[in-house]
Amino acid sequence: MQSVPSLYIVPTPIGNLADITRRAVEVLESVDVIAAEDTRHSAILLNHLQIRAQLLALHDHNEQQRAATLIQRVQQGQSVALISDAGTPLISDPGYHLVTRCREAGVPVVPLPGPCAAITALSASGLPTDRFSFEGFLPAKEKARDDRLAELIDDPRTLVFYESPRRLLETVQAIARLYGERHVVVARELTKTFESFQRLPAPEMCVWLAADDNRCRGEIVLMIAGHRPEADALPAEALRTLQLLLAELPLKRAAALTAEIHGVKKNALYKWGLEHTSVCSSEDEPL
Numbered sequence: 099m100q101s102v103p104s105l106y107i108v109p110t111p112i113g114n115l116a117d118i119t120r121r122a123v124e125v126l127e128s129v130d131v132i133a134a135e136d137t138r139h140s141a142i143l144l145n146h147l148q149i150r151a152q153l154l155a156l157h158d159h160n161e162q163q164r165a166a167t168l169i170q171r172v173q174q175g176q177s178v179a180l181i182s183d184a185g186t187p188l189i190s191d192p193g194y195h196l197v198t199r200c201r202e203a204g205v206p207v208v209p210l211p212g213p214c215a216a217i218t219a220l221s222a223s224g225l226p227t228d229r230f231s232f233e234g235f236l237p238a239k240e241k242a243r244d245d246r247l248a249e250l251i252d253d254p255r256t257l258v259f260y261e262s263p264r265r266l267l268e269t270v271q272a273i274a275r276l277y278g279e280r281h282v283v284v285a286r287e288l289t290k291t292f293e294s295f296q297r298l299p300a301p302e303m304c305v306w307l308a309a310d311d312n313r314c315r316g317e318i319v320l321m322i323a324g325h326r327p328e329a330d331a332l333p334a335e336a337l338r339t340l341q342l343l344l345a346e347l348p349l350k351r352a353a354a355l356t357a358e359i360h361g362v363k364k365n366a367l368y369k370w371g372l373e374h375t376s377v378c379s380s381e382d383e384p385l
Contacts, residue, residue, distance in 0.1 A: 103176060234260060283320070349368060
């Protein structure tokens, strides 16, 4: 393959080296220079592929300065591939300034499809995928993290985050405190030997994570179910009361008593009962 002078955005495997695409290999073999987030890390993949292209470091601390050099090389007739440590460049990785500068300079930017941890995790999470929001990494400091989570609490879309192992438990504890019983999914070590998924209500996830340090290790994608007004408005205690009363009473009466006991909306309880129970008596006319 003879590459046209361009900047190529080349995704690399997030774990399993077999996930590199044929087109990605062809581009990496044909370009004049490969800009990598960490040249030592990327050298492992390139050695595996027997690719001997020139490597240049491009990371958060030098991207704006290195962009001018790379653009000049493309304008002189060379081709440049941009890769990150894993996955698709620019997705919580360096590259934004370089791509923006290329667009401003009229340098062609050619994106290749390929691995992305966020999409891989979402596809197997069991959470709704028709609408989602990728939020990257939450702030490291507690107040900033909680403020960001609070901003997203009413978002109806599935929320997707990257999280570090050392902050995972504290982040899920904050989600439990702010979001209550909302379901969360922890996806670990995607495409690797110890790949795992766990889906639980946030308070139960806190307990599960705390029970074994190994459950917080590795590369992590953290997902939160989107806000559902009817479900999120009903406390777990109210739902337990409703379920107990349904064993003895028609849904309409059980919903009314539960609403009185817990101070929640009777219509919301009644709707929940219709969706989650299969038997209604003749007394259960619409409210």
